[in-house]
Amino acid sequence: MSETDETPFHGILHFQLAQVFKEVSNLRSFSSWILALYTKVSLQDLTTMFIYVDESGHSGAQIFKDIKAQPNMYYGVMTSKVDLSIEITDALVSMRTLLEVDRIHASALGNPPLVRIAPQLLKIQNELGLVFDFYILKKRAHAEFCFFDQVFDSGNNEAIPHGAYFSPFRYLLILELSRMFNDAKAERAWNIRIELDDDKANRELSLLCFDLLKGIGRVRHPLARKYIRAGLRWASENPGEISYNTSDEDGIKQISPNIICFQSVMHGIARRVREEGAEPTSIIVDQQQEFNGAQKVLADFYASVAGIKFENAPKMPVMTFDGMPQIPIQFVDGKNNGGLELVDVYLWVCKRLFENKPVANELLPLYEAQIDRGYTDQISYESIMKRFLETR
Numbered sequence: 001m002s003e004t005d006e007t008p009f010h011g012i013l014h015f016q017l018a019q020v021f022k023e024v025s026n027l028r029s030f031s032s033w034i035l036a037l038y039t040k041v042s043l044q045d046l047t048t049m050f051i052y053v054d055e056s057g058h059s060g061a062q063i064f065k066d067i068k069a070q071p072n073m074y075y076g077v078m079t080s081k082v083d084l085s086i087e088i089t090d091a092l093v094s095m096r097t098l099l100e101v102d103r104i105h106a107s108a109l110g111n112p113p114l115v116r117i118a119p120q121l122l123k124i125q126n127e128l129g130l131v132f133d134f135y136i137l138k139k140r141a142h143a144e145f146c147f148f149d150q151v152f153d154s155g156n157n158e159a160i161p162h163g164a165y166f167s168p169f170r171y172l173l174i175l176e177l178s179r180m181f182n183d184a185k186a187e188r189a190w191n192i193r194i195e196l197d198d199d200k201a202n203r204e205l206s207l208l209c210f211d212l213l214k215g216i217g218r219v220r221h222p223l224a225r226k227y228i229r230a231g232l233r234w235a236s237e238n239p240g241e242i243s244y245n246t247s248d249e250d251g252i253k254q255i256s257p258n259i260i261c262f263q264s265v266m267h268g269i270a271r272r273v274r275e276e277g278a279e280p281t282s283i284i285v286d287q288q289q290e291f292n293g294a295q296k297v298l299a300d301f302y303a304s305v306a307g308i309k310f311e312n313a314p315k316m317p318v319m320t321f322d323g324m325p326q327i328p329i330q331f332v333d334g335k336n337n338g339g340l341e342l343v344d345v346y347l348w349v350c351k352r353l354f355e356n357k358p359v360a361n362e363l364l365p366l367y368e369a370q371i372d373r374g375y376t377d378q379i380s381y382e383s384i385m386k387r388f389l390e391t392r
Helices: 017-022 089-099 110-116 118-128 139-151 169-180 183-191 199-211 222-237 249-254 257-276 292-304 338-354 361-368 381-390
Strands: 050-056 072-080 131-138 283-286 330-332 376-379
Touching: 017 249, 072 139, 072 257, 072 338, 089 110, 089 118, 089 292, 089 338, 110 199, 110 249, 110 292, 110 361, 118 338, 118 361, 131 257, 131 338, 139 183, 139 222, 139 257, 139 376, 169 222, 169 381, 183 199, 183 222, 199 222, 249 292, 257 292, 257 376, 283 292, 283 338, 292 330, 330 381, 338 361
Parallel strands: 050 283, 131 376, 283 330
Antiparallel strands: 050 072, 072 131
16 A cells, blocks of 8 residues: 555544534534555545445553553554455355364464454455455544644634635644644643533643643744744633533544544445446445444444535645545444454454564555555645645
8 A cells, every 4th residue: 555645635634523404504513633655546446335434542541551552543444346254155164263262363363363364355356356455543643633623713713814714824834833742741731622521621731731741842834833832822811712622422432533534444345446437245344332323423424425515725635525435334344244253354454564563574465455556545744745835
């Protein structure tokens, strides 16, 4: 997989869905981080699309609790011309028998057992031409992006000019603001964001903005320094006007890494729909109790606004929901679906490569087969920097 300069609108990344429902016609509701870095691909002669979605790095709302062990949230999306739950059943049974397991779960198996079934995995890849898309969200960056989107939104903060937030200048602001954060301040920002007590959240937000101001000297760009200083001062004095914290548990789920990164998944599927002119035959998502409901809410909402496009500021990507799938997503236990079992292996390989962890040479062809096929998308400071440089 590689990155390209094409960057479509990639979701309402840092707004609660409740706000989006209320303001779907208001352009301000759709101004959030456009962080897609894609590789263009065409699925040859594809008239059907069976899509399988798996995730890794789940930490719920408490994203800093185990952030050293799981710094990122990942999604893997496999697209096939055939129903993998039927097509590869015999092959999966053979591989499970060889490994003496009930299910092929890559993280539990590791490199040596997976090497034993590598020839079968590669045969499936070569025969079926599978396509794998890889999505990453860096959790600390996500917490800081949430802070920026709430505190520096010119609709919330009177000290921020409209043109500073709704323009490519936002990229510079967030990059400079990042110099004022450390791990502790990022964790404070996130904990306040998910605090349900409004009074407590406002007090803590005021203190955090005041503490961040102490690092204003680290901001290098003069105009960015001016706006960051003014914005933090205003927020510190008027925390109740920022509407910083979420109001309920559903709101917390909608801003969690799981759902924010799932927005990238949905926009990636929409892109394939646009390219191929074919509605997915099925979208199978790995079943898990905490976030499936929120994923369904998001997918249903995107289906309801399919085809809508919004013009953006100059040098900003067009905001589009064109191609959003109309077919409802299905939640299936990974133990009962061959496609989910297979996408788990690809996700494990790409995750380890991304984290610079060892991957057996015999498994590398699974990744290499996707270099000219799959999309990759990050929600990270690296993608913010790339977007900023593209607008200069």
